[in-house]
Amino acid sequence: MKRAAAVAHAQCFGIPTDDEQATGLEKIVLEASKKGTDPYNILKPKEYAGSKQDPHIVPSITTKRIVGCVCEEDNTAVVWFWLHQGEAQRCPSCGAYYKLVPHELPH
Amino acid sequence: MAHQAHAYHMVDPSPWPLTGAIAALLMTSGLAIWFHFHSTTLMTLGLILLLLTMYQWWRDIIREGTFQGHHTPPVQKGLRYGMILFITSEVFFFLGFFWAFYHSSLAPTPELGGCWPPTGITPLDPFEVPLLNTAVLLASGVTVTWAHHSIMEGERKQAIQSLALTILLGLYFTALQAMEYYEAPFTIADGVYGSTFFVATGFHGLHVIIGSSFLAVCLLRQIQYHFTSEHHFGFEAAAWYWHFVDVVWLFLYVSIYWWGS
Numbered sequence: 001m002k003r004a005a006a007v008a009h010a011q012c013f014g015i016p017t018d019d020e021q022a023t024g025l026e027k028i029v030l031e032a033s034k035k036g037t038d039p040y041n042i043l044k045p046k047e048y049a050g051s052k053q054d055p056h057i058v059p060s061i062t063t064k065r066i067v068g069c070v071c072e073e074d075n076t077a078v079v080w081f082w083l084h085q086g087e088a089q090r091c092p093s094c095g096a097y098y099k100l101v102p103h104e105l106p107h
Numbered sequence: 108m109a110h111q112a113h114a115y116h117m118v119d120p121s122p123w124p125l126t127g128a129i130a131a132l133l134m135t136s137g138l139a140i141w142f143h144f145h146s147t148t149l150m151t152l153g154l155i156l157l158l159l160t161m162y163q164w165w166r167d168i169i170r171e172g173t174f175q176g177h178h179t180p181p182v183q184k185g186l187r188y189g190m191i192l193f194i195t196s197e198v199f200f201f202l203g204f205f206w207a208f209y210h211s212s213l214a215p216t217p218e219l220g221g222c223w224p225p226t227g228i229t230p231l232d233p234f235e236v237p238l239l240n241t242a243v244l245l246a247s248g249v250t251v252t253w254a255h256h257s258i259m260e261g262e263r264k265q266a267i268q269s270l271a272l273t274i275l276l277g278l279y280f281t282a283l284q285a286m287e288y289y290e291a292p293f294t295i296a297d298g299v300y301g302s303t304f305f306v307a308t309g310f311h312g313l314h315v316i317i318g319s320s321f322l323a324v325c326l327l328r329q330i331q332y333h334f335t336s337e338h339h340f341g342f343e344a345a346a347w348y349w350h351f352v353d354v355v356w357l358f359l360y361v362s363i364y365w366w367g368s
Contacts, residue, residue, distance in 0.1 A: 015334065018335045021335050042180060
């Protein structure tokens with residue numbers, strides 16, 4: 001409500017708002033954030049339990065993506081592996097479940 | 108938009124870093140040539156190249172941000188960090204000159220007469236033009252804050268007026284200080300007093316001129332509708348720089364003009 005009032009006020013008194021004037025990638029990011037999406041991965045990824053019922057969701061613009069699993073907090077050895085589309089895979093070290101999910105780029 | 112899955116800006120290749128480096132080379136070597144062979148040609152060439160570099164590089168940044176929309180929130184955050192780090196480096200630059208001043212003034216040598224101000228130096232009265240200068244810069248800090256709030260609240264006319272007023276106050280400070288320099292009863296060659304006074308206040312004056320120029324560019328951009336009520340980082344950067352210049356003056360005034368008199 002306050003935001004709508006601020007926008008209306010700004011429009012009346014001569015300084016454009018981002019809604020009116022943003023362009024290019026800034027505009028795409030703005031529109032997406034208004035819809036609640038994050039196509040450019042600006043926000044922190046959501047946390048998952050990593051179990052079979054609640055696997056880590058890994059967005060990808062192709063059919064596979066590299067995953068680095070820090071099995072326990074403060075581990076210095078990261079376990080790297082390719083995650084392919086299809087059934088959820090498990091980390092070869094700690095067994096956490098990871099599922100590849102298609103991610104749309106808005107262009 | 109480019110085929111990227113991130114919100115950062117992969118900048119296109121640009122010649123300006125190279126021309127800037129060449130300008131630095133020409134200005135420094137030109138300085139040496141001027142000292143030894145009385146010719147200012149090389150230095151002047153370097154200066155022109157520097158001005159061209161600054162104009163074109165910053166023009167390109169404005170094109171990329173305002174006209175092409177590359178300055179997404181993460182990019183803007185990086186620019187904020189950059190400006191803060193730059194201002195911090197400038198703080199350290201001035202700290203050096205304050206160190207020099209306090210080194211010489213806290214323990215004045217016998218050559219100076221064992222006192223500060225040194226024997227024979229008539230310092231400027233801190234309650235005359237220097238106090239006016241303090242008021243001018245403090246007022247300009249108020250007007251630049253007024254300008255910021257005007258932009259955020261969408262008030263175009265007030266933004267332009269308060270920003271113009273800020274610049275005028277900056278120019279007034281510069282004019283007053285130039286007059287003080289001309290009328291001062293001591294010069295930069297008058298021992299360590301003259302050195303510390305004119306180097307510290309001189310670099311400060313240069314920063315006032317730089318800050319006023321930055322604000323003037325913002326005024327032109329504001330008139331041309333570049334800023335939105337939410338996104339106007341160029342202006343914020345200029346305002347931060349201006350507050351920094353103001354704070355440096357306050358330290359100069361208290362240390363050199365007032366305590367040092």
